[in-house]
Amino acid sequence: MIPYGRQNIDQSDIDAVEEVLRSDWLTQGPAVSGFEQRVAQYCSSSYAVATNSATSALHIACLALDLGPGDTLWTSPISFVASANSGRMCGADVDFVDIDPHSYNMSIHALEEKLKSAKKVNKLPKIVILVHLAGQSCEMQRIKELSNEYGFAIIEDASHAIGGKYLNEPIGGCKYSDITVFSFHPVKIVTSGEGGMAVTNQSNLCNRMKRLRSHGITRESVEMEGETEGAWYYQQIELGFNYRITDIQAALGYSQMRRLDVFIRRRTVLAQRYNTHLERLPLALPFQHADTASSWHLYIVRLKQKETVKTREEIFNILRKSGIGVNVHYIPIHLQPYYRRLGFCLGDFPKAEKYYQNAISLPLFFDLSENEQDRVVAELENAFQ
Ligand SMILES: *Cc1c(COP(=O)(O)O)cnc(C)c1O
Numbered sequence: 001m002i003p004y005g006r007q008n009i010d011q012s013d014i015d016a017v018e019e020v021l022r023s024d025w026l027t028q029g030p031a032v033s034g035f036e037q038r039v040a041q042y043c044s045s046s047y048a049v050a051t052n053s054a055t056s057a058l059h060i061a062c063l064a065l066d067l068g069p070g071d072t073l074w075t076s077p078i079s080f081v082a083s084a085n086s087g088r089m090c091g092a093d094v095d096f097v098d099i100d101p102h103s104y105n106m107s108i109h110a111l112e113e114k115l116k117s118a119k120k121v122n123k124l125p126k127i128v129i130l131v132h133l134a135g136q137s138c139e140m141q142r143i144k145e146l147s148n149e150y151g152f153a154i155i156e157d158a159s160h161a162i163g164g165k166y167l168n169e170p171i172g173g174c175k176y177s178d179i180t181v182f183s184f185h186p187v188k189i190v191t192s193g194e195g196g197m198a199v200t201n202q203s204n205l206c207n208r209m210k211r212l213r214s215h216g217i218t219r220e221s222v223e224m225e226g227e228t229e230g231a232w233y234y235q236q237i238e239l240g241f242n243y244r245i246t247d248i249q250a251a252l253g254y255s256q257m258r259r260l261d262v263f264i265r266r267r268t269v270l271a272q273r274y275n276t277h278l279e280r281l282p283l284a285l286p287f288q289h290a291d292t293a294s295s296w297h298l299y300i301v302r303l304k305q306k307e308t309v310k311t312r313e314e315i316f317n318i319l320r321k322s323g324i325g326v327n328v329h330y331i332p333i334h335l336q337p338y339y340r341r342l343g344f345c346l347g348d349f350p351k352a353e354k355y356y357q358n359a360i361s362l363p364l365f366f367d368l369s370e371n372e373q374d375r376v377v378a379e380l381e382n383a384f385q
Contacts, residue, residue, distance in 0.1 A: 002376065003325040005187035005297075008263070008366040016255035020247045031247035035254045036197065039182065042257060043162075043172025045199035047206035050250060051213055054159045054183030054196030056243035058086035058129070061179040061198050064208040065153045067092050067127055074114070075129040075157070076106040077332040077352040083129050083157045084333045094342075095125070096334050098349040102287040104300065104359075105138045106130055107351070108146075115150045124150055130177070131157040134329075135189070135295035136288060137166035140176035159183035162190060163264040164295035171295075174201045179209075184253050189267075189295050190260055192253030195245050216240030263366050267296035270364055270373060274299055277377045281384060282307035296364060298329055303358040310384060312358045318383040319360075324376050327361045 020031055036048035051057040067073060073087030077096040087094040097114055100107040111128070118124045128147070130138040140156070147154050154177035158164070162182045164171045172180045182188075184195035200206055211218055216238040221228040224235045245253075271294070275285055284302040288294060303312050312328075319326045332352045334344035346353065363376055 001323050001325050002363045002368070002372050003365070004327040004361050004363050006365045006367060007186040007191045008259070010259075012258070013252055013255045016251040017248055020251040023247070025247050027244060027246040027248075029247040031250040031254060032245060035192070035245075035250035035257070038254055038257045039162075039172070039197050040199055042260065043170040043180070043199060045172055045174050045180070046201045047203060048197055048199045049206060049209040049213060050245045050253075051196045051198065051243045052245050052249075053194055053243075054157075054181050054185070055082040055086065056213070056241070057181045057196035057198040057209075058082060058155065058157065059089045060209045060212040060241070060243060061155050061181055061205075062086050062090045062092070062127060063212055064205045065127055065155070065178060071126040072123060073127045073129065074111075074125040074152075075333075076131045076133070077334050077349045078104055078133060078330055078355060079131040079157065079333060080159070080330060081333055081336060082159075083131050084339070086129070087127070092126070094339075096344075096349055096352075097128075098351045099355060101351050101355070103136060103138075103289055104133050104355055105136065108139055108142050110351075111143070112146060115146060119150065125152050127153045127155060129155045129157050131159075132161035132164065132171060134286065134298035134300055135160045135164045136286075137161065137164060137171055137292045137294075139289070139291065140166055141291075144176040153178045156180040159185075159188060159196075160297035161295050162188070163260045165293035167291050168293075172199050174199060178202065179205060184249075184256075189263055189297055190253065190256040192245065192249040192256070195249050195253055211237065212240040213243045214240060215242065264295055266366050267364060268294075270368055271296045271299055273370070273373060274362065274364075274377070277374075278380065281380060283380075299362045299364040300329065300359055301362060302355070303360070305358060308384060312360060315380075315383045316360060319376075319379055322379045322382075324379050325363055328356070328359060329361050330356075332356050 040048040067090040069091040071092040075083045098110045156177045161171045179200045182197045184192040282304040
């Protein structure tokens with residue numbers, strides 16, 4: 001089976017992890033801050049907080065922005081469930097904004113219309129989480145203008161997008177957002193096994209996220225109530241979590257970051273090869289906005305239903321049977337049973353639902369060979385016969 005995604009581990013990664021295993025620290029040692037500095041430097045952000053997953057990073061990002069019961073968070077229905085769950089984990093209400101039918105990212109037009117209506121009924125969101133689907137940035141400049149006008153905070157869920165660019169600058173610079181979150185799950189661009197990171201330019205948000213990552217505990221006397229009682233002393237200021245990443249994971253992440261640009265170049269070449277080879281099939285190929293350079297986490301095609309009698313299910317099953325590990329990203333979040341129980345239903349976000357009907361993710365990863373990619377193309381051609 002050719003999977004849809006797979007990590008690349010080389011000897012330098014293994015050596016980096018081995019070095020930590022032989023050192024004094026397995027967690028909370030120097031590898032974590034090294035990894036944080038490396039990512040912050042790569043994307044030109046001032047601060048970084050590494051966590052044990054992107055889900056944890058999204059959770060403490062929302063908390064650091066004071067999201068709580070009575071507040072509302074908006075995100076895209078076409079994402080992994082964690083983008084929306086982070087709001088629910090804070091006790092906030094979650095709502096969605098329909099997608100743009102070309103980029104499959106949150107529609108700016110739909111966002112603007114929904115903000116106008118929400119303002120009238122005094123239900124404006126406190127946070128909007130933008131998801132850079134497949135690695136292509138949302139139109140952040142316009143979103144930032146809307147945030148200035150309507151007063152919401154912005155989190156970029158860049159779980160797909162490390163190494164991608166927006167207006168020629170790396171995603172994660174937080175020029176148009178408060179916090180950007182990355183995932184280092186093995187199917188993503190770079191991996192630490194499990195892991196995530198929140199980057200920001202605001203020192204108060206960084207400090208708060210660092211505290212929430214470790215039980216809400218501080219060792220800084222300036223953050224304490226009253227006086228410190230000695231060198232051993234710490235205080236729990238608020239309710240936090242154990243969301244720490246280990247040094248073992250951080251060393252792997254750090255080592256992988258060295259190859260990030262190489263990873264992106266290869267993925268871009270493979271995506272361009274798909275573009276050329278799939279041109280004549282009844283498929284909508286990934287639209288790319290001129291302001292963006294995707295990290296190509298996913299290569300998503302959509303069946304042009306007017307040009308073929310085949311359904312997505314038929315094509316999907318044929319490909320899977322012939323050893324092509326296609327996938328579907330994503331089932332609209334609002335249609336998950338948990339969200340239906342909160343009152344969402346079919347018809348709420350028609351563009352997202354229509355997208356879901358005919359989307360397929362093709363295999364795309366660093367080690368995918370041109371021969372393997374040609375096999376994917378040939379099997380797709382067969383499937384449409
Ligand atoms: C993978 C992913 C996450 C969650 O990442 P973890 O590191 O597995 O917690 C969140 N959002 C999106 C868009 C993702 O693809």
